[in-house]
């Protein structure tokens with residue numbers, strides 16, 4: 146049997162985050178004696194399929210009905226693909242794409258689904274966070290088939306396979322169910338790297354007050370080529386777009402370096418960043434909970450401290 | 465328009481949850497329970513739609529007897545009546561919750577089913593999608609805006625990379641994100657009124673649902689703790705540590 150990793154394709158290209166799920170699938174395959182294959186679905190995805198082949202055999206479903214991602218139509222295609230290739234497990238890296246789609250696939254396959262897997266245990270069980278990451282549960286899938294979304298922060302990007310895999314068109318016909326259609330998409334435009342992929346993340350909170358105050362983070366992010374993140378409070382206030390929210394109900398990140406500036410460190414925010422390697426917190430309230438998870442905490446006014454820190458970092462790098 | 469909404473009972477979202485030493489569950493002593501924040505958004509959305517265009521909001525919870533309190537919160541926010549499906553959390557997984565809710569949907573035949581995008585205890589983010597698939601309905605998950613018109617709903621959803629707008633043929637399933645609205649606080653008169661609103665209790669057996677679980681939780685543990693809490697006095701000290709100790713500059 147095989148484990149089918151569902152690729153995420155954006156702008157015709159394979160999204161790097163797909164490779165976190167490949168690593169998960171390889172671990173699971175090693176434990177169970179299965180093989181790993183990658184499913185690339187969409188319209189005009191030949192390029193992405195060729196990219197994916199570096200990591201294993203690829204099954205392609207290229208159909209006009211898959212040009213936009215409506216979960217009902219896609220679920221049929223993914224479930225049929227799993228059937229066609231004899232997969233007993235379907236996995237994808239957790240994202241709004243996979244969270245929207247994979248539960249429907251699980252329902253189609255009669256499979257149990259585990260969300261946000263962070264580890265595979267030697268006895269074939271799975272660990273996943275609950276309660277905003279304050280609890281790690283071990284779960285067992287009771288059905289012959291299983292579906293997973295996996296946390297990118299806990300599984301490294303996969304290395305290419307020894308030899309490239311074959312790319313084959315799968316015998317799956319896709320029919321649009323006609324019940325949902327995408328009428329528009331308003332992309333977040335940003336010159337900064339993706340939150341999930343950045344080595345450094347600079348996050349700000351309500352303490353920065355407004356769009357004007359938020360600008361204090363720009364030169365710091367520039368200095369590291371960092372991604373910018375935010376708390377829910379900042380997103381709710383309309384200061385930054387929704388997809389910059391880090392936390393229990395936003396993105397989960399684990400960069401080498403995470404700056405938490407003028408944010409308190411609510412349980413829900415910490416859930417999204419506590420796996421970062423080095424955490425720096427700047428807050429004017431010495432009691433702020435964020436300090437309890439920070440490797441380096443500095444009590445002070447962000448509007449004063451951040452510009453000073455930028456100058457000091459420039460000096461340190463020059464010297 | 466008839467709208468079905470969920471009212472899941474969850475532990476207080478801001479409580480610090482601790483695992484029992486024997487790993488069989490969480491410490492519940494002194495813990496408060498609330499209506500799941502995402503369900504609050506769902507109820508607010510449904511009540512808002514019905515206030516504007518007429519209709520009925522029906523709230524459903526699957527839970528122990530105490531979950532009726534959270535169902536009453538939904539009634540105090542404006543739902544007309546409640547349905548209590550009797551099952552405790554340890555008898556449920558996402559799939560069973562979804563199959564029970566699908567059965568309630570089939571009995572009620574609403575035009576719209578609005579759920580939360582996730583429950584803040586289990587953090588699974590599955591049930592709405594599963595319900596939609598079991599019922600063969602279109603879905604719009606992570607909604608930040610809903611507009612209804614005869615026979616259709618136009619929903620804006622918060623997804624990675626931006627905001628997507630979907631048009632769904634009704635009946636449809638929507639899951640609410642936090643920015644959908646600001647849930648109202650029930651007023652005292654409405655809390656009192658809610659006490660008299662009807663709640664129908666039903667068991668999984670009465671709904672004719674097979675209660676076998678697909679996923680079982682076998683153990684709970686605390687996550688690894690960070691060794692944080694170190695403070696520096698000055699910017700110079702901070703940058704020195706970042707350069708020479710953490711080596712991240």
Ligand SMILES: Cc1cc2nc3c(=O)[nH]c(=O)nc-3n(C[C@H](O)[C@H](O)[C@H](O)COP(=O)(O)OP(=O)(O)OC[C@H]3O[C@@H](n4cnc5c(N)ncnc54)[C@H](O)[C@@H]3O)c2cc1C
Nearest residue numbers: 350351352376377392393394407408409413414429430447
């Ligand atoms: C269901 C649910 C889900 C949620 N999901 C998320 C999530 O995914 N992500 C998330 O982030 N939140 C989430 N939240 C919200 C969370 O509970 C907090 O409300 C939020 O994280 C607080 O944001 P904040 O730290 O920016 O604001 P606050 O808590 O108001 O903190 C502001 C901080 O700034 C400091 N400050 C003020 N001025 C300055 C200054 N000049 N210099 C330095 N410091 C200063 C203050 O001391 C304070 O600590 C969720 C909440 C709920 C109920």
Ligand SMILES: Nc1ncnc2c1ncn2[C@@H]1O[C@H](COP(=O)(O)O)[C@@H](O)[C@H]1O
Nearest residue numbers: 470472526579580582583588589590591
């Ligand atoms: N026991 C339950 N009773 C009512 N609604 C539920 C229950 N469990 C889950 N839901 C609904 O499904 C949504 C997603 O839950 P989950 O998939 O468990 O994160 C929640 O926000 C609720 O709207």
